[in-house]
Amino acid sequence: MNYNKFSNYFGLIAHYKFPKWLQTQINCWYVDKFKIDMSDFKKADDYDSLNSLFTRKLLKQRVLEDGFISPSDGLCLEVARGDKLMAYSIKNHSYQVGDLLKNSLASDELEGEFNYLNIYLSPSDYHHYHAPCDMQILSLEYVPGELFSVAKNWLKKVDNLYPKNERVILKAKLENNKIIWLVFVGAWNVGKMKFDFEPRINTNSNLEYCFYKYENLKVKKGEHLGNFELGSTIVLISQNEAIRYDVKADQKIKFGEKIGELL
Numbered sequence: 223m224n225y226n227k228f229s230n231y232f233g234l235i236a237h238y239k240f241p242k243w244l245q246t247q248i249n250c251w252y253v254d255k256f257k258i259d260m261s262d263f264k265k266a267d268d269y270d271s272l273n274s275l276f277t278r279k280l281l282k283q284r285v286l287e288d289g290f291i292s293p294s295d296g297l298c299l300e301v302a303r304g305d306k307l308m309a310y311s312i313k314n315h316s317y318q319v320g321d322l323l324k325n326s327l328a329s330d331e332l333e334g335e336f337n338y339l340n341i342y343l344s345p346s347d348y349h350h351y352h353a354p355c356d357m358q359i360l361s362l363e364y365v366p367g368e369l370f371s372v373a374k375n376w377l378k379k380v381d382n383l384y385p386k387n388e389r390v391i392l393k394a395k396l397e398n399n400k401i402i403w404l405v406f407v408g409a410w411n412v413g414k415m416k417f418d419f420e421p422r423i424n425t426n427s428n429l430e431y432c433f434y435k436y437e438n439l440k441v442k443k444g445e446h447l448g449n450f451e452l453g454s455t456i457v458l459i460s461q462n463e464a465i466r467y468d469v470k471a472d473q474k475i476k477f478g479e480k481i482g483e484l485l
Contacts, residue, residue: 236272236451249275256346277349277449284478286444290355290465292475293404293447294456295348296341299374301467309338309459311377311384313471319459321385323403325433326363326393331401337465339458341475342372343450350449351456352477353441355484357394357402362420363433365389371410372455384457390415390423392447398484400464405457406450417448444478 240248249266252258252275260266262280269275300310307319319336320327343349367388370380377383388408396402406415417423419439422432441447467482475481 236276239271242270245270248272252345256344258346262348273451276345276451279350280348283444284476286478287480289480290467290482290484291352291443292341292469292477292479292481293354293458294341294343294351295476296343296456296474298469298471298473298475298481299340299342299377299455300471301339301469302337303335304338304459305335307332311340312374315377315381315383317382317384321382322389322405322457323391323459324363324365326361326391326403332459332461335462337460337462337467339467339469339481341456341458342374343454343456344373348477349451350477351404351406351447353443353445353447354404354458354481355396355443357396357441359392359394359419359436359439359441360401361391361393361433361435362417362423363391363393364423364429364431365391366429366431367408369408369410372407384455390417396460396464396484398464400461400485402458402460402464405459406448407455407457409454414451415448415454416451418446 239245246267249269252272253260253266263278264281269278299312302310304319308316309319310316319332368386370376370383370387384407390406392404394402408415420434463485465482466485469475469481
């Protein structure tokens with residue numbers, strides 16, 4: 223199966239606005255199917271397409287807890303300390319960080335140990351992402367790739383999956399002068415990844431590889447960065463002694479909740 227083409231077709235269907243009565247039935251089925259808690263959002267029948275339901279916005283800004291917060295809603299698949307540029311998507315299934323980060327990683331930036339955290343966004347999750355702390359965005363890299371599912375069963379059967387998939391890599395400097403990489407991984411049925419500060423990025427649309435540098439692009443903790451259309455994965459990779467995480471694998475997390483501390 224060509225997962226990229228299938229995702230394109232699914233995206234077209236998701237954007238289609240059916241008659242109101244039918245769209246309401248589709249939306250309600252989707253909410254019931256994936257057991258979505260709509261308490262933070264408009265009612266299901268207020269959305270005129272599946273895509274507008276997928277990309278639903280919060281009715282009000284969430285309270286931001288102290289410390290380093292989760293950039294999104296989702297499930298923590300793995301959080302650990304890596305070494306020699308090897309990390310794990312889930313237990314016993316590794317990927318090469320150098321392959322994942324491509325040209326966003328300089329040769330001396332991740333020598334020895336580092337920290338990483340993988341957040342899986344299911345179809346039921348809030349699909350927007352935000353800055354986990356105050357930081358300066360140094361670059362954005364878009365890498366074309368496959369659109370394999372990033373659910374657990376696929377991570378178990380496709381080796382080195384994250385580096386094979388389409389992705390956008392943000393490289394940023396933290397207030398402690400350490401470097402963090404936020405990797406937004408495309409997946410099956412993910413039609414787009416959008417970024418507020420970079421309109422040139424329009425993923426899953428035959429976009430060629432690109433790399434942009436920024437001189438003075440600073441974002442505040444909690445600031446909206448962009449959104450997925452449907453679910454996917456965000457991988458956080460940081461230099462050693464940059465962040466101390468306070469979250470465990472298989473723990474549900476939500477945007478705004480504290481998941482660690484800057485060191």
